[in-house]
Amino acid sequence: MPIDPNYETVIGLEVHSQLRTKSKIFCGCPNKYGSDANTQICHVCAGFPGVLPVMNREMVNMAIKTGLAINGQIRKLSVFSRKNYFYPDSPTGYQISQYDLPIVEHGELFIDLPDEPKKRIGVTRIHMEVDAGKSIHEGIVGASWVDLNRVGTPLLEIVSEPDMRCSEDAGAYLKKLRAIVRFLDVCDGNMEEGSFRCDANVSVRRYGAEKFGTRAELKNLNSIRNVMRAIDFEVDRQIDLIESGEEVVQETRLWDANKNISRSMRSKEDAHDYRYFPEPDLPPLTIEQSQIDALNATLPELPDAMAQRFQDEMGLSEYDAGVLTACREMSTYFEEANQVVSEAGKKNAKATANWVTGELLGRLNKEGLEIDSSPVSAQNLGKLVALIQTGEISGKIAKKVFTHMFDDGGDPQTIVAEKGLKQVTDSSSITAEVEKVLEAHPDQVEQYRGGKTQILGFLVGKVMQATRGKANPAMVNTVLKEKLG
Amino acid sequence: MSINADTVKHVANLARLNISDDEVESHTNQLSQILGLMDQLNSLPTDNVEPMTHAVDMLMPAREDVVVNGDSREILLNCAPDSEDGHFRVPKIIE
Amino acid sequence: MLSDPTTLTLAKLSELLKKRQISSEDLVNTFLEKIESQNPNINAYITVDKAGAIKAAKDADARLDAKQGEALTGIPIGVKDLFCTKGLLTTCASKILHNFIPPYESTVTSRLKAAGAVVLGKTNMDEFAMGSSNETSHFGVVKNPWDHSRIPGGSSGGSAAAVSASLCSATIGTDTGGSIRQPAALTGITGFKPTYGRVSRFGMIAFASSLDQAGPMTKTAQDSALMLQTMAGHDAKDATSINAPVPDYMASLNDGLKGRKIGIPAEYFASGLSQDVATVIEEAKKQFTDLGAELVPVSLPTTKHAIPTYYILAPAEASSNLARYDGVRFGYRCEDPQDIKDLYFRTRAEGFGSEVKRRIMLGTYVLSSGYYDAYYLKAQKVRRLIADDFKAAFAKVDLLLAPTTPDTAFKLGAKTDDPVQMYLSDIFTINVNLAGLPAISIPCGFDKTNLPIGLQLIGRPLDESGILSAAHAYQQATDWHTRSPIL
Structure with a gap:
């Protein structure tokens, strides 16, 4: 969203996380x-x-x-x-x-932004409290x-420092914090159901100004998308006010996700x-x-460490590593699938990562499903990737197989066998198909032999069409070139 | 320290108590008298004294995280002045 | 059949019950008849649970017949009406709880019931235990059995009057600023406030959570020991309950006073003490010396600041504790509330009495923005100084001896229009609550108009045994505790 370059936005977030x-x-x-109510x-x-x-x-x-997961200081004495x-x-x-003596103080977390180095966001405090009814x-x-x-x-109330400067920062902060509480298995991070709720304090100031502007507190933000939209709306609103000579008043504003506007709570x-x-x-x-040490020893690998490992050991991109560590279910899924691929003797974490972040997440998103309710198990997705890696099916066929797996269930080998989708690697049958294609397209053969070698692609395509995609494309290439001399 | 009628009204509002004008007057007088009693504490130096929040020094005990309660909705709703369809019923709350 | 078993001590009744020389059912019926004839004059009970008591007495008799009785099995007791009793009206003497029947039981009453004690009914009190005269009850004033024109003290006035008039064998009360000891002194009985946390607060309707403590009100120190034995002990349902073993109070009851150092705090004998009380306490001090105790002068210099400290802290906690009475989930709701605000404001204005409202106002004010440091925080610091005074004194002595009240019972209505005068009468009792200490009040004489006077023995934290044995030694040598009012 274009934002007036003369202004700087200052955002602090308060997250209520149900344990x-x-x-x-x-x-x-x-x-x-x-x-049921009151049961x-x-x-x-x-x-x-x-x-x-x-x-x-x-x-x-x-x-x-x-507190430990965000490098916070644990108070030895805290008070309710x-x-x-x-x-x-x-x-x-x-x-x-x-109130004045919360259990955790002085924490931090690092947010991932596309094409930017990691950014540190301070966490002022985490305190324990009790939720209200409805x-x-x-x-x-x-x-x-x-x-x-x-x-x-x-509830844990997790209060950030006013260290965020745009809605993207806020979105990335929430994603990272949510990943952490999910990895710790202390909160399910479900914003729609309200188990992970966020209020945003937003103000703007002219670049170079020392003092923060007057802030508004935004509430009723039940998704990361709404948090970001509400912030953008608020920033524009405040800049408009200032530009037209009016004052920003300190107030609480409720976000209306249907109308994409916020309104002041009287x-x-x-x-x-x-x-x-x-x-x-x-x-x-x-x-x-000793209690802190004992708990520290039980901490699982956290998203940042895991994402780093995915990059260092598996060669994944920072982006993919971030997506795959957004929650524990996601990383577990990926690691399980990747294990299957490795066991098939064809280590290729990048390919597994592409399949999880691309095909699988795309389809899950479309269906509104979470990774832990994926109809395709990690085992089966791993087997599918392995089939590509071992050359038994092509990538294109694999997409068809994936659709079957997603819609009707089943493991990829069975589907490939039942539907006859196994890649043709038998050279005599490929040679036969190639000969038929050459016979049917004498003009193109002529052109190729006349030096227009790029026509080869057309001929490969025809062979693949004739074999309904099952022929091994590399072999088709070789045989064609052989026959065309 | 004496307090005025506006403060009494403000405090009554915080405490959610309707008070009549007569009561505002009597509360103003009585609270002022009582607060007068409190002012003697100012003569006592307490700069380096740790506030005492509990009668006995003790540490927070904790219970194990186990579910022990069953559904007691009907029992509790039975105590309510008004209930409806499994809920405590109150006059319309206007936000 | 015995002539009048109601005037006997709990210890004696326990013995007779165990020997089966009397049945609990007969005993309960005798008490119930007496309540029926006498309670209208005194108003010690808010609720009498005739059917429940007779059923419990029959159960107790079966247990005693099977030789499975304990000290309290079959003993008829009264319960201050702020202990939640499952299925039995619990009002806190307030209109706001006039119809509240708890679906749960307080830890104290559940322990007493499990030991076989028979609950005759719920005793009257100042509304939400806020008062020193039992004149703030929604269910009417309680009268002092020694003189019906006088107050019985408060807030456990009904409990005190019931024991004094022998309308039960023993009662339980609560003491936030003297609410057990002061009415015990004014009605000529023994009242014991244990160390804060010794007895569970679960199911005891809160007035000021950091000060409230339940204890027995009985005819003798020995009876208090028997009651406390069952009441005391750690409770997982109360995070402020002390997790320490409960000693056998009866085993040390006869330890005597020989060689024990008893401090006499100068500040409790200064101005304000009535001549009759001063004279009687002097006599008592002599008695303690005769019994072998060494009296040592001590000083508790912060004493004079206790009243303002208490009347900041207790109302502050109360203002928050009483926020739950809003007409939503239980108790009184105003007629036809127009909206939620109307529901709150009218329910609370109509449901609470004037003293309770005064304290809610005071407590709300001292916690409110801008005043917290000047009042609440300051009072918490002075509370520390008061506790430190006691600590210093107990480095030198085993017990402290002081009058329980500056004067004997005053006339009904004498101080109702003057809250400050009413508050000032708590001067000798509230220090103990602020410091969380155990203290007993025992009868030690009478004034010229034959009104009882009490003395107070204050002990170290958790030294209930030391207090009980000292009080018992005094009662073995005197007969003030055996005097009863003529009804």
């Missing part, structure tokens, strides 16, 4: 999405009188792992506070959160409904005063170095 613990943060209710609540998470919170150990572990506000989906009237307004006459299932879902009549104070029901959280 994949089995139970909720402060009680033994199941932590899962999509159940996973108890008197504790529903904030009944006299109940008390008890911390879920796994939540702390996940927070520490996430109450953030007081009234809303029907907040049953206690306060949110238990971390109010339902639509379709209910004269009332609203409250569903508390989500209350008590453990500022509440009482300014927020959250009256934070230390949560008296929870003693301070202390973390031993």
Whole structure:
């Protein structure tokens, strides 16, 4: 998007990441999405009188792992506070959160941009807090409904430094952060379902200005695409305001993905005063170095390290390596497929990578499927690539076989055998086909022999057509050249 | 420290309490008196004192990440002043 | 059949029950009859659970018949109406919970029930435990059994009056700023606030979470030991519950006072102490010396700052704890709310009484933007100084002895229009809560108008045994605790 070159954009992101613990943060209710309303609540998470919170150990572990994965400092002592506000989906009237002493501080991550070196984005802090429930307004006459299932879902709030300068930076940051939490298996990173939510703080300033401009907070951004669009819209809006002599006001704006615009949330009549104070029901959280070390030892290979390995050891491009490490399911799929290719004795990670990022992801995208619900298994995709590598089928045929595999299932060998798609490598039958083609096209033969050698391609094409693509193109070439003398 | 009627109204709003004009007046007087009592603390130097947030020094215990609760929707909704179709029912929330 | 078993101690009743010289059912029925005749005068109970009590008594008798009884099996008790009791109305003496029947049980009551104690009913209290006179209850004031024109103290006024008037054998109360000890002193019974965290807070409706602690209210220190034995102990449902073994309180009950150093904090004997209380406490001090204790003068210099500190911290926590009463999930909801704002503002304005609203306002104010450091943070720091005072004193002595209250029970209505005067009467009890320490109040005499006076023994953290044995030694040598009001 063209942006006024006189202005610099400043973006900071706040991500709320729902953790994949089995139970909720402060009680033994199941932590899962999509159940019937209020079927996973108890008197504790529903904030009944006299109940008390008890911390879920796994939540702390996940927070520490996430902190380690972004090179953050883990605080040995962190404190929970109450953030007081009234809303029907907040049953206690306060949110238990971390305020001045969060569990992680001073982290960083590196974003991948096409044709640019990696860029460092600071992560100010990560803190633990509890999610709220949901109010339902639509379709209910004269009332609203409250569903508390989500209350008590453990959340990490991950706050970046204002280090991003354009919507592409923001998109790349979210992709990288999502990949990290997915690799750690602490969050499923699903923005549509709200398990990975992002608010964006956006401001603009004239190049060279020291002070940040007044920022707007953008909410309701349920995909990376919407985050980027909303930022672009906001940047334009703010520059227009400044250019026309008006002022940007600090406010929260809601993105409307249908209309591609944002609108101001009417500022509440009482300014927020959250009256934070230390949560008296929870003693301070202390973390031993030994606990941090033990968790550090369990960290899986993370996306950046894995992408580097894919480049160094397999010769993949930075782009492909980035795509293949966008989530754990993706990298696992690729590595499994590639293993099959290697076992067939034909190491060619680049070819495997091309098939995953090209044909497979293209088709999955079209069908709206995620990699983990791919109808073509990694094993079978690996076998398919191996068939090409061993010369049993051509690339062109392989695409047909892939379509069969995707639509009707099955493994590539069986499909190749059943449909008679095996590449013809028998020289006598190829010679016979070549002779037929030469006989049928005397003019072209004449032209070739007259020195117009580029006509060979036409003749190869005719032979391939006659064999419905099954002939080995290299052999057809050789035989043709032989016959044409 | 004494407080004025506007502050009392602001605080009542934060606390979600309707208060009548009479109550604004009595709260203003009483809270001012009580806060007067608080002001004596200013005479006590506390610069290097660590704030005490809990009565006893202790560390956060943690529970194992296991699901122990079943569905208690009907039991809890039974306590509610109003419910409908598995939900707590409240007057229309206008954003 | 015994003449009037209701006036006996819990320990004595326990013995009779075990020997099967009395059945729990008969005992419960006797208490229920007494409640029926006397409670209208005193208003100690909000709810009496006749059917539940008789059923529990029958179960207890079966257990006792099978020689499987414990100390509390078959003992009729009252429960302050802020402990959640499954299936039994739990109001916190507030209109906002006037119809709340918890679907869960507090840890304390579930332990007492498991031990076979029989819950006769839920006792009256100041609304949400906010008060020092039991005049803020939505269900009416409680009267002091010694003089019906006077307050019984608060907030556990109903629990105190019920024990004092022998409308149960023992009760449980809660103590945030003196709410067990002060009414115990004013009604002539024994009231024991354990170390913060010794007894689980789960299912106990919160007033000020960092100060609230449950404890027994009984006729004697020995009875308190029997009650606490069952109530105390770690609870995984309460993150602030102390994970330490509970000693056998009965085993050390007769340890005596010989050689024990008891500190006398000068600040508790300064101005404001009534002449009668001062005289009676002097007598008691002499008694402790006679029993072999060494009295040592000590100083707790920050004492005078305890009231402002407490009345910042407790309302601040309360303002947040009471945010959940919004008319959405349980309890009172205003008639015909127009929108969500109306629901909140009217439900809370109509559901809470004036003292509760005053404290919510105060607590909201001290936490609000711009005032946090001046009030809340400052108070947290002073709280540390108060706790440090005690630490320094306990380096020199084993226990502290002080009056529980500056004066005896005042007249109903005497301070209702003057919150500051009401708050100032908590001066001798709230320090202990701020420091999280255990302390007992035991009867030690009467004023000229025959109103009871209490003395307080304060101990080191988790030294409930030391306090109980000292109080027991005093009660073995005196008979103040055996006096009962004439009903």
